[in-house]
Amino acid sequence: MTNDSVRPALDGTTIRPVRTGESEAEAALIVRAFAAGPYGHLPKGAERAAFEADTAGRAADGAVLVAVDAEGGVVGTASVLRASSRYSRVARPGEAEVRLISVDPGAQGSGLGAALTRASLEEALGWGAAALVLDTGTRNLRAQALYERLGFERDAERDAAVGADVDSLAYRYPLQRREDVVVRLMRADEADAVAELVESAYAADFELNPRYRADIVAVAERARAHQVWVAADAATGELLGTATTPRAGATMSPVAHAGELDFRFLGVAPAARRRGIGETLVRHVLALARLRGIDRVVLNTGPDMLGAQRLYDRLGFTRLHEREYRFVRPDGSGFQMLAYGRDAGVDAA
Structure with missing residues (x-):
């Protein structure tokens, strides 16, 4: 706050x-x-x-x-x-x-x-x-x-x-799950570094069109309306990953209904993969929901983000088929935007 x-x-x-x-x-x-x-x-x-x-x-x-x-x-x-x-x-x-x-x-x-x-x-x-x-x-x-x-x-x-x-x-x-990683809000002087991190994370998995790339790297603008979280190495301070949540009482996307918490722009630096950073950030979002007294966490993800889908499946998220929709690009092409949800519940170790 x-x-x-x-x-x-x-x-x-x-x-x-x-x-x-x-x-x-x-x-x-x-x-x-x-x-x-x-x-x-x-x-x-x-x-x-x-x-x-x-x-x-x-x-x-x-x-x-x-x-x-x-x-x-x-x-x-x-x-x-x-x-x-x-x-x-x-x-x-x-x-x-x-x-x-x-x-x-x-x-x-x-x-x-x-x-x-x-x-x-x-x-x-x-x-x-x-x-x-x-x-x-x-x-x-x-x-x-x-x-x-x-x-x-x-x-x-x-x-x-x-x-x-x-x-x-x-x-x-x-408040922290790990001794080697600290999750906190991004500092103002870190916006450029976080933009570079999340862009590299997404570009490592699929080709970014100019419009989506501009949305991904607009970290400073995003932080003015929402909360940009970072996972940092506890010993060195190196930024390892990021995710964005809405401020209390708000939502970021249409996927969220009243009484739910959504999140976007989950990304892990390519060099930090296989360290459990994505899981740490998702569990952080679940913990934030519990702090706010919110019962459910929801999100959208694209069909090409297979690693993220495996992570959500492993952490107990399920598909919300009724909230999925077709995303149409300016050229008329498109894809099915997937939706996932999970009760915030009591987090497991």
Whole structure:
């Protein structure tokens, strides 16, 4: 959720990065939310008060996400922090941490806390973080139930006493499947390299007509509307593969129906083939669907992309014959565009 991207939440509420002029409202919301919680009766130290008030500092350490209602009011917030930054408390190198997940007392119980947590997971995923971690007080039973329902795992090694009257429980949500490959959002200065990668990936399998080639290499333009993901070698940073997904709440192609996630432009650098990069990227899309609470992933592919078809078959995708159509070229020739789909489900190892 970078570059001020907006995602729908509940009943006209949207989640996006905090904007200039909202810091005071965001900090005040945190105070109200925590006062209504299980630790609201305890005195607040100066260090904690300064942390809550420092919206700009938390944003500089990562990202401050806010939930904004239809009237523009801030009704929720979460701070996603990079490991080793000043406000990170339990994250280890390579991880991200979420703190101060807060919902206005009048909106609690609406599911907004879950939406903010999902948005925080996606933010950390975009950074390429190995995991998102957090801690919460032992008395905060509602929060514990939420994190466990969303798939966080208890990490007892990081449990700690936060204060004289507060013991914390730590949770961790793994975001990367492999130690040797990191999947993250493309950086702006990588657009040309990704365009070269995806063009070479497609050209290795079949001849590209000028129109399709132009569509494939329009990576910078694509990133303005959608999410361009890259798989990079964890040791060297070399770009190995790419895939594009829509931003939350949107679709990229007619193949996707309401409540589904589609993806396009899956490509693996020719030199990186046989390393499982294509499978890693497809499983990444399935994981992204689960983060968003989406049940199904769908896609189109051409009849010549036999390697991709074998990959989809192996990963449990099935043909959606009713969604297939004939693609007609400007010269009148054409081919049958294939459609595949799979429930996001629980990913297998």
